[in-house]
Amino acid sequence: MNDPRVSHTASILPNGKVLVADCSSINISELFDPSSGLWTITGSTNIPRCCHTASALTNGEVLVASRYGEIVNRYTAELYDRSIGIWTKTGSMNVPREYHTASILNNGKVLVTDGFNADAVDFTAELFDPSTRLWTLTGQMNNARAFHTAIVLTAGKVLVAGGEDNNGFTNSAELYDPETEVWTEIGNMNFARRQLTSSILMSGQVLVTGGYNSNVNILSSAEINSSI
The missing domain is CATH 2.20.25 (N-terminal domain of TfIIb)
Structure with missing residues (x-):
């Protein structure tokens, strides 16, 4: 470069x-x-x-x-x-953010989730519409998080998992439905993970790998969600 x-x-x-x-x-x-x-x-x-x-x-x-x-x-x-x-x-955007995620939905809009708002982790999510070039708030998340992962599933819903909330590292996960703009909590991961990765497998399952589960401990483990 x-x-x-x-x-x-x-x-x-x-x-x-x-x-x-x-x-x-x-x-x-x-x-x-x-x-x-x-x-x-x-x-x-x-x-x-x-x-x-x-x-x-x-x-x-x-x-x-x-x-x-x-x-x-x-x-x-x-x-x-x-x-x-x-x-x-x-x-x-309507909310200041850093260490957030951005996902392109099947309808072409961009879903931005959480991240740090000043010194706290936020619960908000919002949508960018390329046709109007405007941001609008969408359904509030169930868990605040930053340093998390987000992935668009085959059916169009968005899975967010892990990260850091206002109490520390988290193993929680939830799904966003673009049609209803509602977030639904799903089963927790086995380990709290921050700065993890997520990947969609050919089977439609989601593989999450690595991440921190404390300020000093980096995980080598991986796990699969088979319930979505």
């Missing part, structure tokens, strides 16, 4: 290139071209971002949301237009 970076995001564009955005020494973004194996610099984000989320929308744009640090910038979002290589500011 042209600039070293950490806590950045990578998004695959419709043309097959990969857009990497922040966190670099300056707020440059760059593109990787698989056909040439080369990186080229593209437009800079309007606000330097770390620990944000990036979502490749169905219309070809890329949405980035939030950033680490100042509360005022945790609300912000912007869109990358690959046709001109420029970032433009879009509607701000």
Whole structure:
């Protein structure tokens, strides 16, 4: 790459290139071209971002949301237009966030969940509508969490699991139904996990792996949810 970076995001564009955005020494973004194996610099984000989320929308744009640090910038979002290589500011979220998740629903909207709001972990979730470029709050979650994982299931519901709540690390999990905008608690994981990963298997089951279950202990265990 042209600039070293950490806590950045990578998004695959419709043309097959990969857009990497922040966190670099300056707020440059760059593109990787698989056909040439080369990186080229593209437009800079309007606000330097770390620990944000990036979502490749169905219309070809890329949405980035939030950033680490100042509360005022945790609300912000912007869109990358690959046709001109420029970032433009879009509607701000209703709640400031960091260490949240963003999931693209089957209807093209983006579901953003929880994260740190100031010094506390939040219960809120909201939706970004690419057609209006506005954010609206959706159903409140049953458990506050940050550093969690979120994955869109085959049927379109979203599973969030683990993370850290206001009392410490958590093993809780819940499902979001886009049709009703309601969250439903499901069975807990066997271990509390923060900064874990989740993957959908060919069977439709969800595999979660690793993560912290204390401030010093990193897990090597994995588990499968077979009840959804």
